[in-house]
Amino acid sequence: MNKSISLILFLLVIFAMKNGTVYANTSDFPQPFEEILPEIGYVAVEEALEDAEQHLKKELKLPIRLPPITFSNHPTETKATRENLLEDVVIDLLRPQMEKVIEDYYGTASEIGTICEKIIDIKKLDHPGSWLFETKLEFTTYTGAHNPLDIFTVALKKDWDTNGWIIQDYKVKKFNPNKKDKCRSPV
Known part of the structure; x- marks a missing residue:
């Protein structure tokens, strides 16, 4: 009530x-x-x-990193085989070295992404069972909405004298929009 x-x-x-x-x-x-x-x-x-x-009273660098994936409305054509998955893992592990090369070449890695990453060559150094490797990878840089810039070929090495992966050498060539290269997408 x-x-x-x-x-x-x-x-x-x-x-x-x-x-x-x-x-x-x-x-x-x-x-x-x-x-x-x-x-x-x-x-x-x-x-x-x-x-x-x-x-x-010192310069600060912000960790800016674009996502290492290709945005599209269709699924990847790369099959999810063990070899392709392992290649994706190696590329992901070498991403810090890729960013160092990009920063060295352009003066910044800010707002520059990579596409079409692929391992060209990989070999074991020293003896079977060692954790020493040498590899060569290739990727295309882009800015904005996938406006391709250049194609990088990077040689990397991990041996007894290095603490982790080191950049041995890199070469850069201008991206040619008329050349139809096969672009490997991540799995």
Whole structure:
């Protein structure tokens, strides 16, 4: 009984408050994000990086990496065989060296992605059972919506004298849009 009286009183109060005239603003448009975000403390990445560098008095590098996958609306034609899976793993493990080569050549790895990665050659060094290798891989760099730039061929080595994989050499040739190379997609 008390609940129903409380509910009736609540509804009467609401009705009494709504019994007035309501005015609408004819220019009631939402505030753009460009105005809202700075009000709550947002700053662009470049501005925040510059502020941090000035505060710390040293240059900072942000880890920018584009996804190493080809975006498409059709599935890959690369079969999920053991060999293809292992090739994908090797390419993924060598990605830091690929990024070093890209940064060395372009001066930055920012906003530069890779496509058509493939292992051209791989061989074991020293003796069977060792963990020493030499490999050569090829990939195409791109920027934007897959605007190809160059084709890189990179020679890498892991032996007794190195701590991990080292870049032995790399060659770069301009991407030729008229040449129809077979592009290997990841599995």
